[in-house]
Amino acid sequence: MLALTWVLVNAQAIQARETPIPVENFFKSAQFTDALLSPNAEFIAFLAADTSNRTMLLVMNAQGDATPTVVARYSNLDVVFFNWVNNDRLVYGISDKKTGAGDTYAGTGLFAIDKDGKNSRQIIDRIRSIEAPKFRMLPASTQFISPVNSENSDDVYVGQPSTERVNSGINLFRVNTRTGQAEIVSVPPNSGSFLQDQSGQIRIAVSNRDGITGVHYKENKNTPWVLLNKFDGTIEDGYVPIFISSEGELYVTARNGKDTAALYRYDIKKKALDASPLMELNGFDFEGRILFNSKQNKIAGIRYESDAPGTLWLDEKEKRIQGQIDALLPDRVNNVDIGRNPDSDIRLVKSFSDTHPGSFLLFNAATSKLTPLGEVLPDIDTSKMAYRDFVRYKARDGMEIPAYVTLPKGRPAKNLPLVVMVHGGPYLRGGHWNWTPAVQFLASRGYAVIEPDFRGSTGYGKKLHEAGWKQWGLAMQDDLADAREWAIKQGYADPKRVCIAGASYGGYAVLMGLIKEPDLYRCGISWVGVSDINLLYDVSWSDTAGNAWTKFGMPKLIGDQQKDAEQLQRTSPLQQASRLKSPLILAYGGADVRVPIIHGTKFYDAVKAHNKKVEWIVYPEEAHVWGLLKNNVDFWTRVEKFLDENTAVK
Numbered sequence: 001m002l003a004l005t006w007v008l009v010n011a012q013a014i015q016a017r018e019t020p021i022p023v024e025n026f027f028k029s030a031q032f033t034d035a036l037l038s039p040n041a042e043f044i045a046f047l048a049a050d051t052s053n054r055t056m057l058l059v060m061n062a063q064g065d066a067t068p069t070v071v072a073r074y075s076n077l078d079v080v081f082f083n084w085v086n087n088d089r090l091v092y093g094i095s096d097k098k099t100g101a102g103d104t105y106a107g108t109g110l111f112a113i114d115k116d117g118k119n120s121r122q123i124i125d126r127i128r129s130i131e132a133p134k135f136r137m138l139p140a141s142t143q144f145i146s147p148v149n150s151e152n153s154d155d156v157y158v159g160q161p162s163t164e165r166v167n168s169g170i171n172l173f174r175v176n177t178r179t180g181q182a183e184i185v186s187v188p189p190n191s192g193s194f195l196q197d198q199s200g201q202i203r204i205a206v207s208n209r210d211g212i213t214g215v216h217y218k219e220n221k222n223t224p225w226v227l228l229n230k231f232d233g234t235i236e237d238g239y240v241p242i243f244i245s246s247e248g249e250l251y252v253t254a255r256n257g258k259d260t261a262a263l264y265r266y267d268i269k270k271k272a273l274d275a276s277p278l279m280e281l282n283g284f285d286f287e288g289r290i291l292f293n294s295k296q297n298k299i300a301g302i303r304y305e306s307d308a309p310g311t312l313w314l315d316e317k318e319k320r321i322q323g324q325i326d327a328l329l330p331d332r333v334n335n336v337d338i339g340r341n342p343d344s345d346i347r348l349v350k351s352f353s354d355t356h357p358g359s360f361l362l363f364n365a366a367t368s369k370l371t372p373l374g375e376v377l378p379d380i381d382t383s384k385m386a387y388r389d390f391v392r393y394k395a396r397d398g399m400e401i402p403a404y405v406t407l408p409k410g411r412p413a414k415n416l417p418l419v420v421m422v423h424g425g426p427y428l429r430g431g432h433w434n435w436t437p438a439v440q441f442l443a444s445r446g447y448a449v450i451e452p453d454f455r456g457s458t459g460y461g462k463k464l465h466e467a468g469w470k471q472w473g474l475a476m477q478d479d480l481a482d483a484r485e486w487a488i489k490q491g492y493a494d495p496k497r498v499c500i501a502g503a504s505y506g507g508y509a510v511l512m513g514l515i516k517e518p519d520l521y522r523c524g525i526s527w528v529g530v531s532d533i534n535l536l537y538d539v540s541w542s543d544t545a546g547n548a549w550t551k552f553g554m555p556k557l558i559g560d561q562q563k564d565a566e567q568l569q570r571t572s573p574l575q576q577a578s579r580l581k582s583p584l585i586l587a588y589g590g591a592d593v594r595v596p597i598i599h600g601t602k603f604y605d606a607v608k609a610h611n612k613k614v615e616w617i618v619y620p621e622e623a624h625v626w627g628l629l630k631n632n633v634d635f636w637t638r639v640e641k642f643l644d645e646n647t648a649v650k
Contacts (some may be wrong), residue, residue, distance in 0.1 A: 021444050025379045026437040027632035029097060032374030035360045037337055039151045040087045041344035043115060047079055048374055055079050057092050059115045062346045064362045064371035071117045080108055085147045085177055089114055091156055100621025100628050102591025107140045112177035123175055136180030148200035154178045169207060188216045188225050197246040198294050204241045211552030213238055217268055228271055243290040253286050259461040261285040281306050285459050293342050300338060307390035308433035309333045321365050325349055328370050332356060355385035357435040386443035388433060393486035401479050402453040402460050404431040408443045416448040417647040418493035420484055424504030427557060429459030445640055448492050454479035470559050473512045473571030480509060481520055497647040501525035504595055511573035514582045523646040525639055527587040528595050528624050531603035532574035537561055543593040577606035583613040583646050589622030
């Protein structure tokens with residue numbers, strides 16, 4: 001009987017392995033995208049897909065016990081973002097998510113509408129034109145910034161790129177969503193980001209000119225702008241404003257002489273940080289936001305991210321509510337939205353984990369009832385998803401490198417085929433504790449995945465970040481090889497079955513890895529990858545051509561074309577293409593303006609004659625990210641076949 005049970009159990013396990021989760025399940029568009037409470041917390045607006053898989057905007061009462069009202073719906077377009085203007089009115093933008101970026105010739109525009117679907121008005125045009133915009137409609141280059149922080153206002157803030165040579169920032173406007181009337185808001189030249197207080201007054205502006213960042217303050221609408229500080233914007237020794245109260249309490253993130261950034265109060269009169277931080281994380285930069293109780297005029301909580309996201313509640317009531325919700329939804333991150341009316345019993349919850357793409361729920365604190373609103377990806381069986389763990393490993397020079405490791409579910413964590421997944425940027429934080437489609441797809445096929453936040457990455461302190469300056473193809477590359485070595489020493493990875501994969505900078509690292517250390521990787525998967533650093537400088541149709549990043553950031557962080565010419569040549573995959581002999585997927589989007597396809601065509605032309613194991617893929621309508629389901633399914637199906645041929649999951 002025991003033998004029969006063993007046979008049946010193993011037969012079921014084999015059958016499960018032979019019936020993989022469909023590729024499209026991982027890369028479908030979200031069915032429930034976003035949700036927001038109205039300022040008074042009496043209604044909730046959300047984005048959800050209809051039966052034609054078009055995203056529509058709906059509103060329902062916050063008790064969750066009534067049929068939602070469809071506020072905006074299009075047969076051939078999707079609502080892609082929205083926000084409440086006040087308790088009765090919303091704004092939203094539209095696009096066609098079923099069309100690739102290269103075939104999209106219209107912007108999102110901006111539309112205003114009442115929560116009952118009436119009194120619609122277009123605020124921003126969708127079509128770029130040399131003709132004057134329609135009456136009281138702003139041109140398509142205008143971007144929505146935020147609602148005005150006032151429940152009694154029908155206004156929003158929007159910005160237009162400045163066309164003045166002496167002003168590289170944006171022109172800020174305050175627009176009435178009922179009349180379309182726009183008035184210019186006075187801000188310092190070269191300003192690109194702003195903070196408003198709880199009354200809707202713009203109080204902080206951040207400017208950037210020739211790589212120098214300035215932080216400006218305005219006491220009230222009748223006083224002039226005052227420069228608080230200025231500093232080199234290409235390094236991280238200044239501070240970043242994140243919140244200001246109506247009383248002028250300014251909160252910023254700053255290093256203040258330490259390795260990691262923390263949350264500080266900034267004394268505007270003294271033009272100095274407080275001596276002690278409000279929140280400091282061990283081994284992580286503070287990257288989060290303040291949750292403000294506008295009724296009591298105090299900080300209610302602080303949202304942050306360490307190895308996983310979290311919330312520190314200072315308000316005892318909210319701390320108690322968070323505890324109730326966490327008990328109902330264990331082992332998940334439950335972000336609780338208090339809205340602008342914390343006196344209400346209603347809380348909106350966005351819940352997710354490493355194995356769960358996310359869901360939206362309403363919690364009633366008076367009844368302790370949790371009401372589901374919708375699942376982000378309802379076709380994902382969370383019980384079959386793999387866990388994602390945060391680790392730190394030591395590089396060859398002793399530096400600690402953060403990474404996330406995902407091991408396939410249902411397989412022994414030993415001698416697995418491994419994918420070293422390299423993030424793009426590269427000067428950003430790549431890994432987060434969440435559900436990631438590409439990683440979960442690979443894990444579902446039996447692959448272990450390690451995602452190093454190699455030196456140069458942000459989010460873990462100044463030392464790690466600055467250690468990556470001018471290290472493309474050098475120490476940054478070594479960190480990836482050391483990630484591979486760590487996974488092997490842990491027993492997770494089979495050293496003979498390791499592949500390197502990545503997009504953008506990650507694609508560059510794939511090419512350099514196969515060139516520099518061909519014995520370490522059986523194969524490589526590079527998509528939208530940089531093939532030559534000089535092309536980043538020289539290609540005039542890139543969206544970074546001639547901007548401040550190219551002029552001031554790249555020479556300092558990547559390398560100067562003149563001063564570092566020899567190094568840029570030595571670390572150029574294109575210049576060493578003859579050395580690449582390994583199997584390779586090389587994929588590009590024909591409409592990519594971040595890493596234009598010339599990076600791919602030049603490299604493919606240089607490698608195809610001597611390496612017949614290169615699979616060349618072009619999606620003409622795609623940009624820097626695959627946006628269409630059909631292309632994601634095609635690409636990852638090819639990846640699965642390619643990996644199976646070169647690393648052979650046992």
